[in-house]
Amino acid sequence: MVNLQEVSNNKVFGGQQKVFSHQSTELKCTMKFGIFLPPAVEKGKVPVLYWLSGLTCTEQNFISKAGAQKYATEHGLILVAPDTSPRGVGIEGEDDSYDFGSGAGFYVDATQEKWKTNYRMYSYITKELPALINANFPTIPDRQSIFGHSMGGHGAIVCALKNPGMFRSVSAFAPISNPTHCAWGKKAFAGYLGTDTKAWEEYDSVCLLHKYNGPPIELLVDQGKADNFLADKQLLPDNLIEACTATKSPVVLRMQEGYDHSYFFIATFIEDHIKHHAKFLKA
């Protein structure tokens, strides 16, 4: 495979969970991603579902903890799980915070001098990675969907809203729904995008919903009621629902009693999310 090195390969639920590394042109560093190939690829091309992880994660968290492969096998979907930021690019302070720099790319293209050369996760996720996946694996390129968790749940919604028609469906676990109005988002957007908050609106799902005029993004959101980041007002799902209501965008928000922000929450509801995407990907 051009430009891809296989890092690992494990059989799971009848398919193959692989990790590849490659030299990213957008991020100017070596990146890893996980890809699960269901048994259905032996018979032909299949749809692909992208997963975007949250703060501090690498490609490993989703692969090893979500239990998603079982349902990707059942529905015949390829799953792709990239890393959450450039790695080891040598920017001063890149490893100082859990919520900024390494592991915290926030799926934006940075404009600030220090970060703009490498921190281009938005272009990586919406252009470079899909091109790489479609060139090297048996995907049906016009059948793709996207989902994610926390920072990545919001990233998934933003990628869909900024690219009408690119993804058939979107879902999120506990997304950071309105980053221009929470502490995590303000820190990250100020750092990557500068102090002009007008630029921030280009990467905020609530702001983008008001400008969106593509096909319905078919959004499913699960949010744990016992999530401490919900109590801390980092997630703000009410703002997302308000924007969906105001713009008549279809959304299902499920508030899940007793669940927190962890992969235990994700594992519990991953079956429902994959079923949601399969409905649109296989229609």
Next chain:
Amino acid sequence: MVNLQEVSNNKVFGGQQKVFSHQSTELKCTMKFGIFLPPAVEKGKVPVLYWLSGLTCTEQNFISKAGAQKYATEHGLILVAPDTSPRGVGIEGEDDSYDFGSGAGFYVDATQEKWKTNYRMYSYITKELPALINANFPTIPDRQSIFGHSMGGHGAIVCALKNPGMFRSVSAFAPISNPTHCAWGKKAFAGYLGTDTKAWEEYDSVCLLHKYNGPPIELLVDQGKADNFLADKQLLPDNLIEACTATKSPVVLRMQEGYDHSYFFIATFIEDHIKHHAKFLKA
């Protein structure tokens, strides 16, 4: 709860995955274990299924990677997953090897001077831990089963064979079936039990099968054909099957094409194992 400190508590698949720490009298150190309480405990007492992990693991691996809670909820079983050795007891060299000392207790009671005070995992698993669990959680004490992986898969079989009738069923993923005949086992048994190999036979499933005269242990074993430790002759499943055949012990060994030694393999077949145990635990 007497003697128990709650370390964490996450809702998953409708139940609660908790981790507790406690001061172990057998091991003379602070130990942690995971316990999953299915929703069924709200209505009364339920059977309990013990999981013994493999080399290098703590209580976390099984909890976060096996996906077992889904099936424990379905069948109404408590799952208990202890750590794999004493921790931080200050024995010189305890952290030097991945396959001896910390993370590698091998579920034996050590007799060698240096290790015998703390390395009593066999007594911990078969006496102290069940007593603690039954005193503090809504178990049905005479309905318990045991399973595990690699070192812990063998540990599960040994605990059952040495305690006829204690466990209603036993299963194992890629057990180190005949430790007196493989490199891992020889190193561990020499270290914990000394150079007299007669003492080793008390903790080897193949040797114990020939002495066993209790009720059938109802053994299910899954083994990946692409497991590199199978090729390295650390696991020796043929020796286990030979001993089961010679002693007319019921056993089902499934050689799984393409699967390795990882938790991906475990996650794929955990549903079958829990169903196996539920059949006997709820009969």
